[in-house]
Amino acid sequence: MKKPSIETEIVHYHERGSGPVVPPITQCSLFTFDSWEDIDKAFDDPINNSIYTRGNNPSVSLVEEKIALLCHGEKAKLFSSGMGAISSAILHYVKHGDHIIAIKNVYGPTNNFLNVYLKKKCDITVTFIDGRDIKDFEDAIKENTTLIYLESPSSAIFTLQNIKKVAILAKSKGIKTIIDNTWATPIFQKPLEMGIDLEVHSCSKYIGGHSDVVAGVVIGKTEDISQIFLEEHAFLGAKLAPFEAWLLLRSLRTLKIRVLQHQENALKIANYLEKNSKVKKVSYPGLESFEQYALAKEQMTGFTGLMSFEINSNNLDDIKNFFNNLHYFKIGVSWGGHESLIYAPAISYLKEMPKEQFEGMGISLGVMRISVGLEDADDLIADFEQAFNYIK
Ligand SMILES: Cc1ncc(COP(=O)(O)O)c(C=O)c1O
Known part of the structure; x- marks a missing residue:
């Protein structure tokens, strides 16, 4: 054999x-x-x-x-x-x-x-x-x-x-x-x-x-x-x-099938976010628009579900409303699990330095890090759709 x-x-x-x-x-x-x-x-x-x-x-x-x-x-x-x-x-x-x-x-x-x-x-x-x-x-x-x-x-x-x-x-x-x-x-x-x-x-x-x-x-x-x-x-x-x-x-036992599903969901969501007028930028190595996409394809055979995107707004109240009104994306720091998560790096930065200082480092209030889980991708997109209505 x-x-x-x-x-x-x-x-x-x-x-x-x-x-x-x-x-x-x-x-x-x-x-x-x-x-x-x-x-x-x-x-x-x-x-x-x-x-x-x-x-x-x-x-x-x-x-x-x-x-x-x-x-x-x-x-x-x-x-x-x-x-x-x-x-x-x-x-x-x-x-x-x-x-x-x-x-x-x-x-x-x-x-x-x-x-x-x-x-x-x-x-x-x-x-x-x-x-x-x-x-x-x-x-x-x-x-x-x-x-x-x-x-x-x-x-x-x-x-x-x-x-x-x-x-x-x-x-x-x-x-x-x-x-x-x-x-x-x-x-x-x-x-x-x-x-x-x-x-x-x-x-x-x-x-x-x-x-x-x-x-x-x-x-x-x-x-x-x-x-x-x-x-x-x-x-x-x-x-x-x-x-x-x-x-x-x-x-x-399920690692391979899980990451393949994370990849499928993440690609759908990254593509959706990239086309959304309320989003300024999506950072995800699996997107063709990603600056190092060619290298990513060369040294990896796939992509998992952690990415970030930047909301096209600098209004903290709007951003907080978007963040707080998501339903499936739970608020938390880790990633890579079955559940979808969201975190805003500004929460940590605002504790350590004034807004102007971290903005100077190229990180805006509207940057969101998401871990795309194993839920139905269309449900996750629908969740974003309703939450984006909070951004004027
Ligand atoms: C890229 C990366 N490496 C290492 C760690 C540390 O792992 P652990 O939390 O299991 O100590 C983390 C945790 O978030 C991580 O994101």
Whole structure:
């Protein structure tokens, strides 16, 4: 028989035969052994043996194997959140006094971890670049640059980096690379195949997909993941609980069909918004009008459901009325779940700075970030239709 495709391997977890169709949850904190010799042997290979659940647990390892397969990576390690995975992956590659290159629109807490925390604790410096042009990376490299951190598309304004070109450049200079691949998911983008060293995800988004799990994962070569297991994962202790891993296994079975549906809905909505006179601009890598559409088509095989658009008004009352009168788009910060969500970045910015300051950064009051869910797309469009009536 031919080697099973990844989709088949994700759905199946054991050989044909009697037994539960869904694996049980190994809900325990430790594992016992038959003898001195047996526990002694397990300690010889803590990376591949279940001894204590802070390290390994079969419910967690099973999902790690499936995610590694899906990403075409050698090994994966799950964490209790995307930030647990991201901070561990970064710490794995840097030391005191190093220099990091990161894209300027990277996820906010990642930005703070790099720019505030690592600077304060480890004297690490960061150069934030636009990243759309490979020259941005070339110009930013210093003698002590050890890491390039990507997020493509970025979850804030969806700009892309040319992953293959960055990987080639980094390798030629002995610099390590990490990419946050949460937006595209392993279904639509395979950065490890393009030469990136470590891929990270917030599994709280599409991989989880049901808005009931917070988790993260790092995928890469066995050597890197094993060291992360023994150091950052072990010392910082951000392990994923067996039940949450079991929920992720449930989610993985439908990941492909879910993201395909998110894509179909998102494309319909992006096209609708683009034609609407009350909308100034739509930012979505799946639109032909998107500035980096050609690169998006080159390095991704599809598009998910997070996008933003700008309302053609600067009247805060009108904008608030639109926002508050949507029915299906619930108000919330995360994304990638079954439910459609809306958030206005101005809510956060207005707390931190005067309106004029963030407008100077090119972000207007009317920018809306939406996560298009799995509802009927026509219902979502009808929801927008009625809410747009609040904009004069
Ligand atoms: C692009 C991106 N990366 C990472 C994270 C962090 O993931 P988590 O919330 O699971 O820690 C988020 C969360 O919103 C995100 O949007």
